[in-house]
Amino acid sequence: MGVFNKLELLDTTESYIIDSALGCIDVKENEITRNDLRDNLTKKYISQSALVNINTKISIYNFIVELLYTLQQAEAEKILFLEQETTLHEAIDLYIHCHMNEAADKFLPLAESGNTKAMYLLGDIYRNYSSVEFHSIGESWQKKGAYLQDPLCMISTIPNEDDVLIMEDIIEKLKDLSYQNDMFAQYELGYCYEYGRCVEKDAELAKKWYLTAAKLGHFKSMNKLGLLYAADRDYIEANKWYKLAGENGYNEGWYNLGKSYHYGIGVEIDSDIAIYYYQKSFNLHGNCSGEIANQIGLVYHEIKKENEPANHWFKRAGELGYSYGWSNLASSYENGRGVSIDIEKAKEYYIKAYDIGDNSAGKFANSIGVIFANEKNYTSAYKWFHLAAKDGFGWGFYNLGCLFYHGLGVEKNNDIAIYYYEKTSYIDSLKMLGKIYYEKISVN
The missing domain is CATH 1.25.40 (Serine Threonine Protein Phosphatase 5, Tetratricopeptide repeat)
Structure with missing residues (x-):
């Protein structure tokens, strides 16, 4: 049993021994394979550690009897690896x-x-x-x-993909495992080809390996195939793979299928079917539950025009950490959609969205600034527009330009206004720049 255990270790936790030895040998010159090296190391173990004379000749029959007896004993003693x-x-x-x-x-x-x-x-x-x-x-x-x-x-x-030799070695090992029907290696290899990780981007090779893994039951590969077919505008095939991923228990499969019925991607728009698939996804409690809850809210708001259930789902999305859930709920209170207009609640929910701190924080900061500007609280408006601009949100720059152009909460300064307007390429910014330069010409 020690011999079997040694073989297992050389394939797992002690595989670095074989890798290190292969790295020191000119494999092509000596025609030594990984299995050859493992077997030689095992023979050394048998003769030196297990004290077995490997040159002793025994019949196949006696060998099998001894092997079966040893396995039976190992199982009885619960040491069978x-x-x-x-x-x-x-x-x-x-x-x-x-x-x-x-x-x-x-x-x-x-x-x-x-x-x-x-x-x-x-x-x-x-x-x-x-x-x-x-x-x-x-x-x-x-x-x-x-x-x-x-x-x-x-x-x-791996933190540094610039180490070409290491990456090439990993890719070769992934290929070896993939040809041995390891679905996880097949998925990772497909991912490498999809995104060009140490191999040239190749969508067809990515599909090939995802398909191979999907046939073995790998749910993420099923969903990936759906996304790749959608990128090729083959939406019927995409939806087929989303459905298979969902049926395998993967929440993103149901989610993507819900989006197809929500937006009419390869199928007719159907709000009830969209909600059905979104809820199947949501009920699996996956890693995008907040986003799914928000999508359900959008179906109620955009298609069914039922704002009360929409707000219910927006709130659930926010509570699950999805910023747009709070933002959409804030917009409902700001505009009286399914609730009475309540500007203070709108501010509260926009701030909750901003505090999550994702890539849309600048957008939410700008929305807060607009509310303060509408209340003529320009000092607070300036603060939030500045935060929006700091996060790179274009309307934050535009609104700062407007404050300086009109002298609202700050001293009027056209040069600073120009600076902020030039930070965006919006038509509104271009119009304001034209207006300022026209005024300068008129004065001169």
Whole structure:
């Protein structure tokens, strides 16, 4: 059993020994394969550590009898390492059917015992299907796997893709695993071809590897195929793959299918079907629940013209940390959609949206500034327009220009107004620049 265990270790936690040795050997010159090196190391282990004379000749019959007896004894004593493989397969089956909590419970002891496949998948669960505080834990598991030279963990965590030799080595290992029907390597290889990670971008090769993985049940590959077909405007095929991903338990599959019915992508617009698929996605409690809740709100608001349920879903989206949920709810209070106009509540919800601090913070800051400007509170308006401009939002610059042009809350200064207007290419900014320069000419 020690021999079997040594073979297992040389393929997992001790694989770095083989990698290091291969790195010191001219493989092409000596025609040594990875398996040759592993077998030679195992033979050394048999003769030196297990004290077995490998030159002793025995019949096949006696060998099989001895092997079966040893396996039986190992199973009885619960030292059979194949038990770990069984648990790994069970965990993977849970994972590919999107039962993430149950899968994580099985992956954790495997990862702790040094199984790098478990490290990769546990890391993926923590990074993509858990709350934010687990993201760093997931990354740390994959980094441990990368330290042990696992190519799946390495491609997920490698910080510097400029190291061409390392990246080429990882890609070759991913290809080797892919040809051995490893769906996770196939997905990662498809991802590399889709985005040009150490290989030339190739959408067709990306599709090929995603398709291969999808046929083995890999839900993310199914969804990726949908997105690639949508990019090619083959929306019927895209929706087929979204549906398959959803049926496999992947919330993003149902979400993308909901968007197709929401916006009429490859199908007729149907608000009820859109909501049906959005809610199927939402009920799976995936990593984009807030965005999905907001989309449900938009269907009620934009298509069904039912603002009360829209506001309910906008609020749920905000509570789940999606900034546009708060922003849309703020807009409802600002404009009296499904609620009485309440400017203070509008400010409160815009500020909640701004405080989330995502890429749209400048837009929300500008909305707050507009409310203050409408109230003629130009000092506060200036503060929020300045924050909007600081985040690069064009209307923040435009509105600052207007404050300086009209002297609202600040001293009138056309030069500063020009500075802010020139920060955008909006027609309104160009009109104001033309007006200022015309006034200068008229004065002269």
